[in-house]
Amino acid sequence: MKTNTNISFLFLTLLLIVSSVNSVFSQSKSDKFVVVLDAGHGGHDPGNLGNGFKEKNIALNIVLEVGKALEKNQDIQVIYTRKTDVFLKLRERAAIANKADADLFVSVHCNAFSNSAHGTETYVLGLHVNEQNFNVAKKENEVIFLEEDYEKHYEGFDPNSPESLIGLTLMQEEYLDQSIQLASFIENNFTGKLKRKSRGVKQAGFWVLHNTYMPSVLIETGFLTYKPEGLYLNSNKGQDEMASAIKEAILHYKDNLDQNVGGYFSNNITETDLVSETLEEDIYEGITFKIQIAASSRKIMTKPYNFKGLDPISVEELGELYKYYYGSTSDYNVAKRLKSEADLKGYDGCFIVAFKNNQQVPLTEVLKTTSN
Numbered sequence: 001m002k003t004n005t006n007i008s009f010l011f012l013t014l015l016l017i018v019s020s021v022n023s024v025f026s027q028s029k030s031d032k033f034v035v036v037l038d039a040g041h042g043g044h045d046p047g048n049l050g051n052g053f054k055e056k057n058i059a060l061n062i063v064l065e066v067g068k069a070l071e072k073n074q075d076i077q078v079i080y081t082r083k084t085d086v087f088l089k090l091r092e093r094a095a096i097a098n099k100a101d102a103d104l105f106v107s108v109h110c111n112a113f114s115n116s117a118h119g120t121e122t123y124v125l126g127l128h129v130n131e132q133n134f135n136v137a138k139k140e141n142e143v144i145f146l147e148e149d150y151e152k153h154y155e156g157f158d159p160n161s162p163e164s165l166i167g168l169t170l171m172q173e174e175y176l177d178q179s180i181q182l183a184s185f186i187e188n189n190f191t192g193k194l195k196r197k198s199r200g201v202k203q204a205g206f207w208v209l210h211n212t213y214m215p216s217v218l219i220e221t222g223f224l225t226y227k228p229e230g231l232y233l234n235s236n237k238g239q240d241e242m243a244s245a246i247k248e249a250i251l252h253y254k255d256n257l258d259q260n261v262g263g264y265f266s267n268n269i270t271e272t273d274l275v276s277e278t279l280e281e282d283i284y285e286g287i288t289f290k291i292q293i294a295a296s297s298r299k300i301m302t303k304p305y306n307f308k309g310l311d312p313i314s315v316e317e318l319g320e321l322y323k324y325y326y327g328s329t330s331d332y333n334v335a336k337r338l339k340s341e342a343d344l345k346g347y348d349g350c351f352i353v354a355f356k357n358n359q360q361v362p363l364t365e366v367l368k369t370t371s372n
Contacts (some may be wrong), residue, residue: 038107039056039081042086048111051231053234062221111223120220122183123218123219124179147190162213162241181215189249193248221242282333287355289355290328291327291339293324326342341351356364
């Protein structure tokens with residue numbers, strides 16, 4: 001019975017992916033950079049109540065401050081899943097982001113634990129899950145039990161079962177690297193600008209992240225159960241500072257995308273800067289490695305001057321999203337050299353991807369195979 005339930009959930013996940021992709025790609029893309037801000041919990045779901053503080057109120061206040069700051073940028077459109085103390089179903093939060101064909105989805109929460117744990121955490125969807133990460137995701141996912149018709153809309157999904165998380169990565173795999181990049185910017189701001197303790201960027205199976213078809217993060221702004229942190233997050237000063245750090249991270253992410261696609265070419269990298277040693281071949285038959293240097297809603301000519309002199313450049317179109325790649329080789333050692341070249345040109349967020357039969361496949365799986 002358990003196996004059948006998991007199969008049913010995975011099948012449902014695939015259907016959700018197909019319907020969401022068709023829905024998203026039929027949207028007319030805004031010229032603006034669309035950010036969906038999601039304040040966790042709300043209404044009859046207060047979230048955690050550590051030390052008497054209310055997660056739903058703190059999350060909403062932070063989100064409203066982030067949005068107010070972002071709205072000052074004429075190139076950004078802000079959409080809120082909620083702006084008042086109302087209850088929203090998880091699927092409604094994801095649907096708002098998908099309908100808007102958003103460029104980013106940012107969900108804000110507060111953490112809780114039974115001891116003196118404290119610090120910030122920013123999550124992306126993934127299966128690199130230890131027990132603690134699973135428990136955090138379980139707590140956030142259990143909000144579905146507050147929905148009267150949850151059996152109908154979440155058939156086969158059990159927040160208490162690690163097996164149910166297996167299907168959650170299928171949709172978000174395409175955006176994992178961008179999500180990690182944004183999460184890193186957020187955590188770096190918490191530590192660098194605010195001197196907060198960061199518990200790092202983590203992966204866990206959040207339902208709301210799984211069902212958003214764009215780079216997505218879930219921010220745990222701190223532990224209300226740790227009184228000094230709860231007092232900080234419940235204060236105007238704490239909420240303003242957290243909102244400012246999140247806003248700056250979003251702008252940094254957007255600027256990074258804009259700089260990585262287009263613009264003028266200035267070649268200040270010399271050949272002596274590049275690794276020139278001869279490496280042994282590390283050929284993977286039937287596999288093509290490329291270096292993903294950018295992902296953007298902008299489509300431009302794949303000319304070297306648009307990509308800081310890198311050549312050759314190829315592009316893959318996924319609906320309204322364009323992915324740009326440098327190089328093409330079946331030799332993994334050559335791919336690593338190409339990545340180093342892209343790093344030196346300023347694409348320090350680039351990474352190696354693998355293709356088989358013109359379809360992207362997980363790099364980790366490819367590297368597990370025996371090379372010839």
